[in-house]
Amino acid sequence: GSSWLRVEKVGTSGVEVLTREEVEAVAAVPVGAPLVSVDTDAMERRLRQKLPRIDTVDVVRSWPDGIGLKVTERKPVLLVEKGGAFVEVDAEGVRFATVDKAPKGVPLLELTPEPSASLRRFGGDGLLREAVRVAGDLPAGVARDTRVVRVASYDAISLRLTRDRVVTWGSGEDGAVKARVLAALMKAAPKAGQFDVSAPTAPAVSAS
Known part of the structure; x- marks a missing residue:
């Protein structure tokens, strides 16, 4: 039969940590099949299910003979240490890799919850979400310098930065305001x- 309007090419874009080969192996695009018969929805579901690093994916027909896989990967905002490895957590609190x-x-996230009402009320996952919220609110310069986000309770979150600097953040409330105040403090008292x-x-600011 004619090769016109049959799948002959597969293109993948947007991969950063994943490889094109990994994505295309899971997508299992039926090369040689009529382009119109390709089930793009099923392919998208399969990719998201088997490759949790994928946040969104669009499978598009590229006429006359191609399928395009447009991938957006999840970005880690925090790491949780587990058995010598690191679990990546994204801005929605999803542990994805x-x-x-x-x-x-x-x-790195240090969850050191005190046996308190906040732990009973929020649980470990709730405290993780608060840490993610704080990490997402940090000014870019501070985020780059942050080594550890430590969560002792819902309203006792602190950051350890480079050069042994410590930021007492409190709860995840008013994050945007705290970020602006912190940036101003660091500019006024760089040492x-x-x-x-x-x-x-x-x-408040102090020397050590």
């Missing part, structure tokens, strides 16, 4: 070691 080596520039924005209307 386990890697042997910590990716650069992604802070300070301790920053407290837990009450952003009354922030």
Whole structure:
């Protein structure tokens, strides 16, 4: 039969950590099949199910003879150490991959909950979501310098930065305001070691 309007080419875009080969192997595009018969919805579901690193994927027909896979990968905002490896957590609190080596520039989460009402009320997952919320609110410069996000309770979240600097953040509330206040404090006192924005209307700075 004619090769016109049959699948002959597969193109993949948007991959960063995943490889094109991995994505195309899972997609299992039926090369040689009529383009119109390809079930793009089933392919998208399969990709998201088998490759949890994928946040969104669009499978598109590229007439006359191609299928395009447009991938957006999840980005880690926090890492959780587990058995010598690292679980990547995205901005929605989804644990989506386990890697042997910590990716650069992604802070480690230390969940050290005190047996408190907040732990009973929010649970470990709730505290993880608060940590993710804080990580997402950090000014870009601070996010780059953040090594550890430590969560002791719902309203006791702190950050450990490069050069042994510590930020007392408090709860995840008012994150945008705290971020602005912290950026201003760091500009005004670049050599300070301790920053407290837990009450952003009354922030504090100290040498160490």
